[in-house]
Amino acid sequence: MTDTHTNTHTDPHAATHTDPHTLAALVGRIETLEAEADIRRLQARYMFLCDTPCPEFGVRDDTHRIDLIMELYAEDAVWEGVGEYYDGQFGRAEGHAAVRAHFEAFWGERHDPELVLNAHYLTSEQIHVDGATATGQWIHMQPWLYSDGTALLRSSRLNNAFRREDDGTWRIARTRTENVLVAPLPGNFAESHPSASVLMRP
Numbered sequence: 001m002t003d004t005h006t007n008t009h010t011d012p013h014a015a016t017h018t019d020p021h022t023l024a025a026l027v028g029r030i031e032t033l034e035a036e037a038d039i040r041r042l043q044a045r046y047m048f049l050c051d052t053p054c055p056e057f058g059v060r061d062d063t064h065r066i067d068l069i070m071e072l073y074a075e076d077a078v079w080e081g082v083g084e085y086y087d088g089q090f091g092r093a094e095g096h097a098a099v100r101a102h103f104e105a106f107w108g109e110r111h112d113p114e115l116v117l118n119a120h121y122l123t124s125e126q127i128h129v130d131g132a133t134a135t136g137q138w139i140h141m142q143p144w145l146y147s148d149g150t151a152l153l154r155s156s157r158l159n160n161a162f163r164r165e166d167d168g169t170w171r172i173a174r175t176r177t178e179n180v181l182v183a184p185l186p187g188n189f190a191e192s193h194p195s196a197s198v199l200m201r202p
Contacts, residue, residue: 035129038170039136039162046072046172047120047140057200062107070100074163074171085179086156117145117193132164133173143185145193151185 049056049069059065079099081090093102119142126137141155161174 032129035134035164035170036127039127039129039134040125042072042162042170042172043136043138043158043160044122046175047122050118050120051197052115052118053194053197055197055199057198057202066100066103066107069103070096072172073099074165074173077172078174078176080174080176081178082176083178085182086177090177113146113148113150115144116147116195117190118142134162134170136160136162139180143189145185145188145190149188151187151189153181153183153185155180155182 046069049065049072054065056065056068059068073096075096076094077096077099078092078094079090079102080092081087090102093099121141122138123141124137124139128135136158137160138158139155140158141153143151143153145151156177156179159176159178160172161176162170163173164170
């Protein structure tokens with residue numbers, strides 16, 4: 001005789017899968033991961049827009065570049081250089097207008113020699129999310145090449161702050177940079193470099 005008894009045994013842990021506390025914890029973990037990804041893209045985009053030549057397609061001039069950068073910043077954001085080397089060089093800019101003026105001072109004037117190459121490399125990432133606020137630490141390096149062939153390598157530590165605003169968008173609340181090193185590079189160290197980027201061209 002065939003046993004037609006239905007096995008009603010269930011996983012004793014199955015109930016926890018729909019437990020409100022478990023679901024809330026999972027939602028919180030997902031939100032943290034999504035926030036980390038948003039912040040990672042935000043910081044990378046800032047660096048992307050600061051590269052020379054600017055790789056963003058359709059950027060008409062440095063004023064347009066600054067417009068795009070400022071879209072990443074909260075209205076009350078702070079940009080500051082700290083430490084014995086950057087404190088005097090960069091100082092502190094507080095609020096949207098002051099941060100914009102900081103960028104305009106760098107890109108708004110023609111420099112001689114002209115900066116022809118500058119690329120940012122981010123590493124050693126740490127992102128810490130706490131609800132609608134977060135901090136992130138990185139080390140970044142950037143080679144600089146000027147039109148007269150002189151060149152240098154800069155490295156900085158970043159300790160930045162971020163905030164999720166009412167529209168759900170994460171923005172930069174603070175950029176804080178501290179010098180690690182500035183070192184000369186051999187003249188004309190880059191054998192080739194583009195005069196303009198076509199990377200993002202359709």
